[in-house]
Amino acid sequence: xxxxxxxxxxxxxxxxxxxxxxxxxxxxxxxxxxxxxxxxxxxxxxxxxxxxxxxxxxxxxxxxxxxxxxxxxxxxxxxxxxxxxxxxxxxxxxxxxxxxxxxxxxxxxxxxxxxxxxxxxxxxxxxxxxxxxxxxxxxxxxxxxxxxxxxxxxxxxxxxxxxxxxxxxxxxxxxxxxxxxxxxxxxxxxxxxxxxxxxxxxxxxxxxxxxxxxxxxxxxxxxxxxxxxxxxxxxxxxxxxxxxxxxxxxxxxxxxxxxxxxxxxx
Numbered sequence: 724x725x726x727x728x729x730x731x732x733x734x735x736x737x738x739x740x741x742x743x744x745x746x747x748x749x750x751x752x753x754x755x756x757x758x759x760x761x762x763x764x765x766x767x768x769x770x771x772x773x774x775x776x777x778x779x780x781x782x783x784x785x786x787x788x789x790x791x792x793x794x795x796x797x798x799x800x801x802x803x804x805x806x807x808x809x810x811x812x813x814x815x816x817x818x819x820x821x822x823x824x825x826x827x828x829x830x831x832x833x834x835x836x837x838x839x840x841x842x843x844x845x846x847x848x849x850x851x852x853x854x855x856x857x858x859x860x861x862x863x864x865x866x867x868x869x870x871x872x873x874x875x876x877x878x879x880x881x882x883x884x885x886x887x888x889x890x891x892x893x894x895x896x897x898x899x900x901x902x903x904x905x906x907x908x909x910x911x912x913x914x915x916x917x918x919x920x921x922x923x924x925x926x927x928x929x930x931x932x933x934x935x936x937x938x939x940x941x942x943x944x945x946x947x948x949x950x951x952x953x954x955x956x957x958x959x960x961x962x963x964x965x966x967x968x969x970x971x972x973x974x975x976x977x978x979x980x981x982x983x984x985x986x987x988x989x
Contacts, residue, residue: 795918795922799918801976801977803975811968812871812875812908815904816844829886844901847901847904851905856909859913864913864914864978865973867906872969874900874906875969876903911930948960
């Protein structure tokens with residue numbers, strides 16, 4: 724190998740080593756600077772924590788409550804109580820057609836006009852959903868369940884005195900009972916889930932099954948009462964039965980983790 728070639732190789736190696744040494748030093752300095760910056764940022768966050776997350780008591784309460792779900796216990800009492808309430812308000816909604824057929828035979832009004840009474844009862848579930856959610860947050864599930872089942876029973880009893888007036892049925896069965904149905908629906912939809920995590924599907928299934936059984940059994944009972952007595956007596960008997968069995972069930976509903984009232988829009 725010639726001396727010029729040897730000098731060229733030595734110079735190239737020395738230059739490469741210098742380049743890589745400078746590059747490594749630059750990366751090391753950069754990493755050190757980033758480490759110091761990250762440490763300073765961490766210390767700043769620890770000394771000045773974000774107040775938005777800490778001040779959000781609703782989220783904190785939810786996280787604590789969710790971590791302590793008993794997956795049973797008193798929750799089964801709440802499930803049975805909600806199933807009873809579901810029995811009555813679902814059964815009341817799905818059996819309006821029997822009353823309607825009897826009132827059409829009396830020539831009270833046209834089928835389309837009377838069917839709107841039953842539709843109005845259902846509509847309250849959607850129209851009043853946001854308002855009912857706020858009411859439950861402010862007053863508690865037990866109070867709202869009691870008010871809901873009370874309005875449902877009273878609405879049916881008053882409907883027995885309004886079978887000769889379409890306007891009266893709109894107010895009693897459509898509005899009063901409809902508000903009761905919407906309140907009951909909101910309570911039974913959200914409260915059993917507070918007590919269950921792994922068995923949440925089973926709990927909700929029992930509540931929904933109560934409504935399905937109620938619609939089946941109550942339709943048979945109303946049909947018998949209308950044929951053997953009258954629509955008025957059917958309203959009165961079912962209304963009193965709703966109050967006698969529904970109010971104790973509503974009283975048994977208890978919130979495991981009550982939520983504090985907050986702004987209307989969170």
